[in-house]
Amino acid sequence: MPLELRDFEVDDYGRREGLWTLNFGPQHPATHTTLRLLLTLDGEEVVDAEPDIGFLHSGFEKLGEALDYNQYVTIVDRMNYISPMANEIAWHHAVETLLDIELTPRCKYIRTIFAELMRIHDHLLCVGASVLDLGGVTAFMYAFNERERIYEICERVTGQRFHTSYTRVGGLMFDITDDGIEMIRSFVNGFDKAYADIDRLVTRNRIFIERTRGVGVLSKEAAISGGATGPVARASGVTRDLRRDEPYLAYNDLEFDVICCRDGDCYARYLVRMLELKESIKIIRQALENLPSGPIFAPGTGKEALPEKREVYQSIEGLIHHFEQIMPNRQLSSERGSIYAATESPNGELGYYLVGDGSFKAYRARTRPPSLIHFALFPQLIRGCMLSDVVAVLGSLNIIAAELDR
Amino acid sequence: MTLTAKWQERLDALLPDEARRWSEFRGQCRLIVSRDRLATTMSTLRDKCSMDMLIDVTAVDLLEYQGAKDRFEVVYCLLNTESGERLTVSVYLNEPELTVPSMYSLWKSADWLEREAYDMFGIRFENHPNLKRLLLPEQFASYPLRKDYPMQGRGERHNFPVVTRAQS
Numbered sequence: 001m002p003l004e005l006r007d008f009e010v011d012d013y014g015r016r017e018g019l020w021t022l023n024f025g026p027q028h029p030a031t032h033t034t035l036r037l038l039l040t041l042d043g044e045e046v047v048d049a050e051p052d053i054g055f056l057h058s059g060f061e062k063l064g065e066a067l068d069y070n071q072y073v074t075i076v077d078r079m080n081y082i083s084p085m086a087n088e089i090a091w092h093h094a095v096e097t098l099l100d101i102e103l104t105p106r107c108k109y110i111r112t113i114f115a116e117l118m119r120i121h122d123h124l125l126c127v128g129a130s131v132l133d134l135g136g137v138t139a140f141m142y143a144f145n146e147r148e149r150i151y152e153i154c155e156r157v158t159g160q161r162f163h164t165s166y167t168r169v170g171g172l173m174f175d176i177t178d179d180g181i182e183m184i185r186s187f188v189n190g191f192d193k194a195y196a197d198i199d200r201l202v203t204r205n206r207i208f209i210e211r212t213r214g215v216g217v218l219s220k221e222a223a224i225s226g227g228a229t230g231p232v233a234r235a236s237g238v239t240r241d242l243r244r245d246e247p248y249l250a251y252n253d254l255e256f257d258v259i260c261c262r263d264g265d266c267y268a269r270y271l272v273r274m275l276e277l278k279e280s281i282k283i284i285r286q287a288l289e290n291l292p293s294g295p296i297f298a299p300g301t302g303k304e305a306l307p308e309k310r311e312v313y314q315s316i317e318g319l320i321h322h323f324e325q326i327m328p329n330r331q332l333s334s335e336r337g338s339i340y341a342a343t344e345s346p347n348g349e350l351g352y353y354l355v356g357d358g359s360f361k362a363y364r365a366r367t368r369p370p371s372l373i374h375f376a377l378f379p380q381l382i383r384g385c386m387l388s389d390v391v392a393v394l395g396s397l398n399i400i401a402a403e404l405d406r
Numbered sequence: 407m408t409l410t411a412k413w414q415e416r417l418d419a420l421l422p423d424e425a426r427r428w429s430e431f432r433g434q435c436r437l438i439v440s441r442d443r444l445a446t447t448m449s450t451l452r453d454k455c456s457m458d459m460l461i462d463v464t465a466v467d468l469l470e471y472q473g474a475k476d477r478f479e480v481v482y483c484l485l486n487t488e489s490g491e492r493l494t495v496s497v498y499l500n501e502p503e504l505t506v507p508s509m510y511s512l513w514k515s516a517d518w519l520e521r522e523a524y525d526m527f528g529i530r531f532e533n534h535p536n537l538k539r540l541l542l543p544e545q546f547a548s549y550p551l552r553k554d555y556p557m558q559g560r561g562e563r564h565n566f567p568v569v570t571r572a573q574s
Contacts, residue, residue: 054542061526061551062551063557222514227514340434340461340492353464364466368464373515
């Protein structure tokens with residue numbers, strides 16, 4: 001029984017007259033980053049939208065075959081650049097699944113804290129930018145003020161504000177210090193005020209509600225068939241959250257709620273993201289309270305994990321171990337096999353399909369980017385809406401072109 | 407019973423197929439089917455086993471993989487959103503028949519995922535509504551993620567036709 005073309009819906013808008021095409025071009029302040037939409041309009045109503053992507057395609061997947069598992073984390077950082085450490089955590093989660101490495105409790109908790117900080121980082125931007133696109137500049141400034149504090153935390157802990165490259169196979173680059181923990185704690189304590197500022201300004205704002213309620217509705221069936229995950233799917237009623245369904249890192253020990261909505265419109269997606277901010281703060285608080293002490297790299301992990309810097313500089317075994325790990329002609333081998341491993345990144349299910357061929361480089365490092373899947377849903381969301389709704393829907397989907405195009 | 411044995415039993419009861427093979431690695435189950443049985447197997451998985459989400463469609467070029475007997479492997483990652491079960495389905499392809507039936511009529515997420523696999527590897531998906539290049543420009547002549555395409559490219563970027571203001 002072959003799958004036949006007659007199963008597909010056929011557009012008959014070609015018979016309508018007076019349609020005009022608008023190029024919502026790659027350079028536009030309201031398309032977050034470089035993506036292009038060819039809109040076919042009937043007056044102000046959008047009849048069809050054809051996305052054209054690939055402006056930021058940089059061959060990341062080809063690079064994945066040339067760089068080893070520790071080097072590729074720098075590339076992975078640059079995919080969803082709004083929440084860089086979330087990508088690193090997802091990548092090394094996949095690599096550690098392939099190489100069958102178990103992390104130490106301290107490493108798990110630190111990675112969890114940063115995954116949630118990155119979730120706050122991403123949701124603040126998405127909420128801020130989507131409100132900015134509709135004209136509300138103040139909420140955008142409030143959100144970005146908080147994000148600046150997260151950049152400072154990243155700088156204190158990892159040395160880099162933005163593309164941190166903090167995780168390594170089996171651990172982290174170096175341990176977090178006490179002043180880093182203090183900074184995170186003061187951020188968490190000061191967050192409620194900023195959240196209240198944005199919330200009071202936007203959530204019951206008449207203009208915002210009129211522009212986002214009922215706009216860009218994604219039904220539950222369309223979300224599942226279209227492969228939507230993360231806040232976009234949860235706002236449509238798909239109650240899946242990888243932190244609860246396939247717990248990784250320290251999520252098994254932490255208590256949090258999964259936020260879902262039934263409506264599936266832009267307002268629902270906004271609400272899901274806002275409430276997830278509160279849940280993330282809850283998770284970080286619990287993780288900070290229960291942060292275990294101990295090493296970052298599991299001792300006796302096998303030769304895949306890098307030794308601690310103190311060992312490298314002060315003992316001959318550490319130096320030899322480090323040399324064996326880093327030098328390309330001496331790296332130790334891994335198993336052959338392929339896996340798919342995903343984490344709940346702020347945008348959705350960020351998964352990596354890794355094929356290992358026994359060396360320390362991936363044979364195939366495929367990224368399953370949530371932005372690509374969500375942008376493919378865009379034409380069906382926008383049909384029948386007005387031109388000004390294009391911006392509202394695009395903002396609510398949180399499309400990041402670097403992840404879209406890789 | 408292992409995960410693979412459970413899947414094997416379940417699928418053998420619904421759709422017998424002697425050419426089917428199973429493998430398991432790191433607790434993840436993989437089903438290997440032949441290209442002719444792919445369409446029926448995927449329909450059965452969606453309709454009878456409730457694998458209602460297609461997470462990813464990708465391809466692997468096995469040209470430099472030691473011990474590989476075929477050239478390309480097309481991989482589908484499936485998910486059951488109710489129970490959380492995952493399954494990976496693989497099909498092996500060889501030149502010159504690099505075609506696979508499209509999964510668009512079963513899962514809409516296959517649309518752009520298959521376009522990207524076509525763009526990067528040159529694998530054609532039969533009955534796909536719009537099989538055009540997705541990420542690369544339309545005039546691009548090669549399939550970059552194949553192993554015989556060099557990482558630095560073949561000068562396409564250097565020779566890309568530029569439209570001047572006078573021409574446009």
